[in-house]
Every structure is written in C-alpha cells, then in structure tokens.
Amino acid sequence: MAKTKMQNLKMPVKEIKVLAYVLLLVFLALFLAGCYDAKEIDQEVYALVIGVDKGVNNAIRITFQVPTYKDGGQGGMGGGGGDGDNGTETGELDGTVVATVEAPSLIEAINILNATSNRMISLSHAKMLVFSEEYAREGVGRYIEPLARFREVRELMRVVVCRGKAEDFIKENKPVISQNIAKDIELSYLQSQNTGYFRDVFFTEFYIDLLSPYGQPTAIYAGVNEFDQMLDSEPGLSAPPKTYLDIKPGLIPRKGGNKKDLFGTAVFDGDRMVGSLNPEETRFFLMSIGEFERSYFTLEDQNKPGYIYVLEVTAVSKPRIKARIADGVPVIDLSLELDADLASIQSRINYEKSDLIEGFEAYLESYFQKGIKNTIEKTQKEFGTDIFQFGKKIAGNFRTIQEFEEYNWLKHYPEAEINVNVKVNVRRSGYFYETHHIFSTKLE
Amino acid sequence: MVRIIKEGKFGFREAFALLTIMEITKIFYTSPHVIIKELGTAAWYATLISCLTSLLFFGLVYLLLKRFPGNDLYQVFEAATGPKLGKILILIFGVYFLYYAGVNMGEFTIILKVYSKRLTPTEILTVAFLFVLIAQAYVGLEGIARTAYVFFFFIMGGLLLIILLAIPAYELDYLKPWLGYGLDKTILIGILRSSAYDEIIVLAIIINSIHGLKNFKKVGITCLIFTGLTFSICLACILAAFQYTVASEHLSGMFQLSRIIYYSRFFQRVEAIFLFIWVFASLITVSLAFYMALSSYCRAFKINNHRPLLLPFAFLAFTVASWPDNVAEVLEIHVKLIRQYSFLILYFLPLLVLAWSLITGKKGGKASGENQNAKLENAGQGN
Numbered sequence: 001m002a003k004t005k006m007q008n009l010k011m012p013v014k015e016i017k018v019l020a021y022v023l024l025l026v027f028l029a030l031f032l033a034g035c036y037d038a039k040e041i042d043q044e045v046y047a048l049v050i051g052v053d054k055g056v057n058n059a060i061r062i063t064f065q066v067p068t069y070k071d072g073g074q075g076g077m078g079g080g081g082g083d084g085d086n087g088t089e090t091g092e093l094d095g096t097v098v099a100t101v102e103a104p105s106l107i108e109a110i111n112i113l114n115a116t117s118n119r120m121i122s123l124s125h126a127k128m129l130v131f132s133e134e135y136a137r138e139g140v141g142r143y144i145e146p147l148a149r150f151r152e153v154r155e156l157m158r159v160v161v162c163r164g165k166a167e168d169f170i171k172e173n174k175p176v177i178s179q180n181i182a183k184d185i186e187l188s189y190l191q192s193q194n195t196g197y198f199r200d201v202f203f204t205e206f207y208i209d210l211l212s213p214y215g216q217p218t219a220i221y222a223g224v225n226e227f228d229q230m231l232d233s234e235p236g237l238s239a240p241p242k243t244y245l246d247i248k249p250g251l252i253p254r255k256g257g258n259k260k261d262l263f264g265t266a267v268f269d270g271d272r273m274v275g276s277l278n279p280e281e282t283r284f285f286l287m288s289i290g291e292f293e294r295s296y297f298t299l300e301d302q303n304k305p306g307y308i309y310v311l312e313v314t315a316v317s318k319p320r321i322k323a324r325i326a327d328g329v330p331v332i333d334l335s336l337e338l339d340a341d342l343a344s345i346q347s348r349i350n351y352e353k354s355d356l357i358e359g360f361e362a363y364l365e366s367y368f369q370k371g372i373k374n375t376i377e378k379t380q381k382e383f384g385t386d387i388f389q390f391g392k393k394i395a396g397n398f399r400t401i402q403e404f405e406e407y408n409w410l411k412h413y414p415e416a417e418i419n420v421n422v423k424v425n426v427r428r429s430g431y432f433y434e435t436h437h438i439f440s441t442k443l444e
Numbered sequence: 445m446v447r448i449i450k451e452g453k454f455g456f457r458e459a460f461a462l463l464t465i466m467e468i469t470k471i472f473y474t475s476p477h478v479i480i481k482e483l484g485t486a487a488w489y490a491t492l493i494s495c496l497t498s499l500l501f502f503g504l505v506y507l508l509l510k511r512f513p514g515n516d517l518y519q520v521f522e523a524a525t526g527p528k529l530g531k532i533l534i535l536i537f538g539v540y541f542l543y544y545a546g547v548n549m550g551e552f553t554i555i556l557k558v559y560s561k562r563l564t565p566t567e568i569l570t571v572a573f574l575f576v577l578i579a580q581a582y583v584g585l586e587g588i589a590r591t592a593y594v595f596f597f598f599i600m601g602g603l604l605l606i607i608l609l610a611i612p613a614y615e616l617d618y619l620k621p622w623l624g625y626g627l628d629k630t631i632l633i634g635i636l637r638s639s640a641y642d643e644i645i646v647l648a649i650i651i652n653s654i655h656g657l658k659n660f661k662k663v664g665i666t667c668l669i670f671t672g673l674t675f676s677i678c679l680a681c682i683l684a685a686f687q688y689t690v691a692s693e694h695l696s697g698m699f700q701l702s703r704i705i706y707y708s709r710f711f712q713r714v715e716a717i718f719l720f721i722w723v724f725a726s727l728i729t730v731s732l733a734f735y736m737a738l739s740s741y742c743r744a745f746k747i748n749n750h751r752p753l754l755l756p757f758a759f760l761a762f763t764v765a766s767w768p769d770n771v772a773e774v775l776e777i778h779v780k781l782i783r784q785y786s787f788l789i790l791y792f793l794p795l796l797v798l799a800w801s802l803i804t805g806k807k808g809g810k811a812s813g814e815n816q817n818a819k820l821e822n823a824g825q826g827n
Binding site for chain 2: 036037151154155156183186187202204207208211212213214392393395396398399400401402403404
C-alpha cells in the first residue's frame with residue numbers, strides 16, 4: 001500500500017518533461033529582454049529637427065530641436081515652455097528645447113550635447129535637416145555623408161535649405177494650429193501635394209541624387225517670414241493682379257500664423273547650392289518630374305485684361321520622356337497631360353462651353369508649355385544642373401556604365417535640346433455651367 | 445555502405461522550402477552590395493547567368509547520382525573513389541559546411557550589430573545564435589526541414605511585402621546602361637557567382653531523405669529557378685530604388701529598401717518586417733549548414749549518433765565566426781570565398797568524381813528506389 005502511495009506521489013515522466021519545457025521557456029524569456037540594447041523611452045531625447053550653420057569657434061554650428069517630456073511636450077498637452085527669460089536661456093520653445101552647439105562634426109556635436117544634458121540625443125525620429133543657405137552654397141557633402149552612414153539617422157527626414165541661419169529658422173518652428181510639433185512638421189510636408197510650391201525632398205533622395213550620374217539634387221527652399229512684407233494700404237491705391245509668384249521664402253506678404261515659409265526649390269550642382277526656383281517654377285519642375293499632384297493656378301484673362309481666372313490643375317499621369325542623341329546633341333522630348341477644373345472666372349466668359357473650350361485649352365497648353373520650357377532653360381543656362389533627372393533617359397543611349405560616365409551627362413545637359421509638349425483637358429467648371437452676366441445700369 | 449544517422453524523410457514541399465531558404469538568405473546580407481559593386485546595372489541579370497550555370501552543374505550532379513541509383517552523394521564518393529578518398533572528400537565537404545555556418549553567423553552578427561543591436565557584445569549575439577543551432581541540430585534534418593516549411597511562408601511573404609511596398613521608390617530607368625560594366629565582365633562574374641547557388645548540392649547529400657532521384661531533380665530545378673528569379677527581382681528593385689552608385693554602398697540593400705518605405709505619417713518604418721524574416725531565414729540556413737557539417741563528420745567516421753558532437757561543433761563554429769577581425773575581412777575574404785569560389789568544392793569535386801567514374805567505368809547497382817530506401821531505413825533503425 002505504502003509503495004502504491006509513493007508511486008502515486010511520483011510525477012509521471014511525461015509531466016516532468018512538460019514542466020521542464022515550461023521552465024526552459026521561462027528561462028529563455030529572459031533573453032527576450034534585450035538587456036544590452038534596451039532603452040526606456042525617456043532615457044533618450046529624440047531630435048526632431050537638425051540645423052547646420054557655419055561655426056565661429058569651430059567648423060559647424062549644429063542646432064537640435066528636441067521635444068520635452070513635460071506637459072506641453074511633443075505629446076502635446078498644455079502650453080509648454082518658452083516661459084520668460086528662463087525659457088529663453090534654456091532654449092525652451094513650445095514644448096521643445098532648441099539647443100545649439102559648435103563642433104568639428106555633427107556626430108561630435110551630439111556627443112557634446114549628450115555630455116551636457118542628462119539624456120542621450122537620438123536622431124532616429126528626426127524629421128528635418130536644415131542647412132543655412134550660406135552653408136549650402138559652400139557644399140554640404142561633408143555633412144551629408146556622416147548622416148547617411150550613421151545608423152540612427154532616418155532616411156525619411158526632409159532636407160531643407162533656409163535663407164538666413166538654420167538656428168533662427170528652427171527657433172521659429174513652433175506648432176501654431178495644434179500642440180503636437182511632430183505632427184505639425186509632418187503635415188507641413190503634405191502641402192507640397194496640395195500646392196506644389198515646394199518639392200517634398202527626403203534625405204534618401206537627396207543623398208541618391210548627390211551621388212547620381214543621372215541628375216542633380218534639390219532641397220526644399222525655406223525662410224523665416226518676419227511679417228514685414230505687408231505694406232500699409234493707402235486710400236485710392238489698388239494693385240493689379242500679379243499672377244506670377246516670383247517670391248522668395250520669407251518674403252511672402254502675409255501676417256499671422258507660423259513664421260516658417262516652405263516656398264520654392266533649392267538647386268544643387270553636386271553638393272553646392274547654385275540657385276533656386278521660385279514657387280511657380282517649382283510647380284513646372286514638379287510637373288516635369290512626375291511629382292506634381294494638384295495646385296491652383298491664377299491666370300490673367302487673355303480676353304479681359306485686369307481680370308483673372310483660377311484653375312485647379314491636376315496631373316493625369318506621369319510625364320513621358322524620350323531621349324536620343326542626334327549628331328552629338330542630346331535631344332529630349334517631354335510630354336505630359338494635365339486636367340484643369342475651372343474654379344473661378346471673374347470675367348464670366350464661358351470658357352467651359354464647347355465653342356470656346358478648344359481655344360481655351362490651346363491657350364492653357366501654350367501657357368504650361370512655356371512655363372516648363374522656361375524653367376528647364378533656367379536650369380540649363382543659369383545653373384547648368386539637370387535637376388529633372390533627364391540623364392536616366394539619356395543613359396539608355398549608352399551600352400556600358402564606363403561609356404555613360406565618360407560622356408558625363410551632367411556636363412552635356414546645358415547643350416541639350418529639350419522639346420516640351422503639354423496636353424490640357426478642361427474637365428469641369430465647378431458648380432456653374434454657362435454663367436450669366438451681371439446686370440447694372442451701365443450694361444453694354 | 446549504409447547511412448548511419450537516421451535523418452528522417454520529408455516531401456517535396458519541405459525540401460523545396462529548406463533549400464530555397466538556404467539559397468535566398470544571402471539576399472538579406474551583403475550579396476547585393478558585392479554584386480552591384482562589381483557589375484553595376486547588370487547585376488540583376490548577371491544573377492540569372494549564375495542561376496543557369498548552377499542549373500548546368502546541377503544537371504551534371506544529377507547524372508552522377510543517376511549512375512549510382514539509391515546512393516546519396518557521400519555514398520557515391522565512397523563507391524566511386526574508394527573508402528579512403530571518399531572519406532577525405534566527405535571531410536572536405538564537412539569542413540566547408542562548418543566554415544559556411546561560421547562565416548554566415550559572423551556576417552549575421554555584424555549586420556545585426558550595425559542595424560539593430562549595436563550595444564550587445566558580438567559574443568552574446570553569437571552564443572544566442574548557437575543555442576538555436578544546437579537545438580535545431582539536436583532535432584535533426586527532418587526537424588529543420590519542417591521548421592523551414594513553416595517559416596517559408598513568413599519569409600517569402602515578408603520579402604514580397606517589402607518589394608511591393610517599396611514600389612513608389614522604383615525608377616526602372618536606373619537599370620540603364622543595360623550592360624553595366626560590360627557584357628564580358630557580366631558573363632564572367634555571372635559564371636563565377638554560380639557559387640551563390642551551390643548550396644543546392646545539399647540536396648544530393650540528403651537525397652535519401654527526399655525520396656530519391658526523381659524528387660531530387662524536381663526540387664533542385666524548381667528551387668534554382670525560383671531562387672534565381674527572386675534574386676533577380678530583388679537586385680532590380682534595389683538598383684531601381686538606389687541607382688548603382690548608392691546601392692553599391694549599402695551593407696544590406698534589402699534592409700535599406702525596407703527603410704525607405706513611406707506612404708504617410710501613419711504608414712512608415714516597416715523595417716521590423718525585414719528583421720523578422722531575416723533572423724528566421726538566417727537561423728534556418730545556418731542550422732542546416734551546421735547540421736550538414738556534423739552529419740558529414742559522422743558519416744566520414746561512421747559515428748551513429750551526432751548529438752554528443754553538438755557542443756564541440758558549436759565551439760568550432762563559434763571559432764570560425766570569431767575569425768574575422770572586421771567587416772572588411774568578412775566581405776573581402778570570407779563572403780567572397782563562399783559566394784564566388786565555393787563552386788570549386790561543391791560543384792567541381794562531384795564533377796571530378798563523375799569524370800573518374802566515367803573513366804573507370806564504375807557504376808552503382810540498379811537497386812530499386814523503394815528497396816534501397818527500405819534497406820537504408822532499416823539500417824537507421826539501429827541508432
């Protein structure tokens with residue numbers, strides 16, 4: 001009996017095995033903690049914006065904007081920093097801290113700031129890399145390479161060149177509509193799709209174009225608007241409509257809202273900025289490279305000067321580009337198709353009607369054709385850089401990489417003959433079709 | 445000549461999954477970097493030349509096995525060249541597989557340290573990896589094959605997802621100029637890099653576990669074609685996304701591809717998919733190589749139980765993984781040896797044996813597959 005009881009108390013072998021496996025699993029779970037690389041979320045601070053200026057005491061001046069973990073920090077609860085003189089000294093700014101340091105390199109700058117703050121600075125959530133224009137014109141290659149190589153850096157942050165100092169630009173990077181600065185920054189890039197006034201340039205694209213034999217890089221052109229471009233109105237004074245936006249970022253006549261202007265395109269030759277495209281040219285540029293989505297175009301009415309009409313233009317498909325080399329001259333044929341919706345016609349001329357629509361479309365086609373051609377010519381004659389990446393089509397005329405690199409397309413770009421063909425379809429006319437004229441005593 | 449370790453049996457699907465994973469894992473590593481650096485825009489079709497060369501070699505190995513029906517490659521070595529030379533050939537294969545396992549493990553830890561676990565000491569990563577290898581090898585070939593079949597769908601699904609999600613980044617014009625650095629160079633390197641597919645020889649060693657010659661041919665050809673197309677598509681995608689200039693800088697092209705996926709602020713940073721599939725693919729690949737090293741040693745010395753050898757072999761694999769002092773050594777010496785010159789062992793040795801057997805007129809008996817398999821199975825029962 002006693003033996004049977006003992007036998008009953010004994011665990012069957014199968015159960016012991018199961019228990020052993022469970023214990024083994026529990027033990028192995030210890031390895032899942034990833035002890036060495038484990039980091040608590042608040043052990044680090046995540047730089048959202050990185051600014052690069054020329055240094056005075058050392059080669060470069062790096063500015064970081066990092067969200068704080070206080071109320072009003074990046075999560076966006078409450079008002080946050082910038083509390084008087086104390087906030088100015090510590091660089092606190094609407095739930096973020098703007099810290100600037102001079103160092104021989106960008107990574108060293110992070111190290112210095114790590115030593116002086118009580119948290120490690122991580123670039124893994126960086127959303128914007130800002131170069132001052134002065135710096136960009138001297139060449140950014142030296143500071144792009146470590147960023148591309150550095151494991152923490154996100155390929156998806158955007159590259160911005162700002163008029164004036166990057167530090168000043170970052171200080172104006174405040175959330176105005178909401179309190180979440182990360183969301184604010186991300187949403188600001190979306191405006192490229194809605195307006196076409198700037199190209200949304202990812203860091204990875206910038207780096208690829210920097211090393212590319214097919215074309216040259218561009219960046220978002222930006223500036224700080226001091227709201228001093230709005231002149232006081234005078235009685236009896238009226239300005240004619242200026243439909244061509246030849247305005248640099250920071251100089252838009254406006255008041256209120258965020259002081260940051262993303263408005264235009266910085267053009268590079270290799271790693272040096274050589275010029276910029278204004279917002280109008282940027283839209284033609286985006287159309288040519290297939291990154292244009294939609295935008296409003298205001299044009300002066302060709303049949304009634306002083307009056308304007310507004311078109312909502314969308315791209316139908318990617319542009320078609322053909323390239324060949326004829327008698328040693330590169331020839332490129334660019335053709336694209338646009339849809340236009342009439343959003344407003346001040347003159348009330350019924351361009352949407354079948355008897356006028358063909359002529360109207362032809363006029364618009366010549367307008368866009370001219371705009372694109374002028375923009376291309378500007379890059380050929382003024383900058384000498386193929387930001388349109390036509391080289392990728394020209395490359396098809398060469399058998400090997402050696403032949404293509406020896407030809408050096410970037411050098412031949414200014415002499416290329418580029419033909420542009422635009423097809424415009426006026427599709428819709430808003431809520432109205434065939435509008436009526438306005439009655440008055442002075443009716444003609 | 446009987447098989448000593450009981451390796452179990454599995455079907456077409458498991459064998460296909462196992463070998464495909466072993467072949468495909470290198471696309472997650474430095475392979476794209478090396479081939480794009482050497483061949484530029486022609487890399488995507490150069491790999492198809494490698495694949496075709498491998499198919500040719502595979503056909504010759506098939507002829508060799510056909511001369512000795514019912515025998516696996518190691519048995520053929522012994523039958524054709526005699527027990528002593530056969531043993532040496534088996535040991536050469538065993539040493540190669542150990543080297544392969546060690547180098548792949550070293551490459552894995554280097555990339556893991558660069559991209560994810562930068563603070564974890566290399567030794568910890570290697571030892572953790574070895575734990576899995578030991579567990580897999582303990583279970584044996586059939587266990588590894590069945591694990592491979594389960595993870596095959598995740599690995600291929602993940603790879604497909606990365607390729608599809610990155611579509612907006614592709615610009616097919618970046619595949620021009622079409623001939624890369626020249627057609628002659630492309631063909632030469634393409635043929636040399638048939639080594640990138642020579643793991644298919646494992647099928648000849650485990651032929652009796654996959655139900656003989658008919659399945660061997662079916663699995664081998666399907667696997668090579670599938671892998672060749674996958675490599676070609678992956679390389680074309682990497683080139684189309686990064687151009688030949690930047691693509692030749694990246695340590696892991698596929699990882700970089702996963703990092704540039706961006707649809708909106710809600711849909712980005714999907715590189716976790718890559719890490720998931722990459723770790724599982726690496727574990728299965730290295731486990732199989734590690735097991736093949738063990739199995740070769742046991743076969744050479746007629747050891748009927750491989751399990752007591754697990755720890756010594758793990759130690760050896762750890763030693764090989766620790767050989768390279770830096771990433772340059774891994775890439776420029778070890779990985780290059782494996783992916784560019786390993787065909788001298790894995791393809792040429794069986795071909796020499798084929799030539800020898802043709803010269804000497806040696807041939808295996810016409811044992812029927814069924815009977816021979818049953819005989820082998822019975823021999824294994826004693827273990």
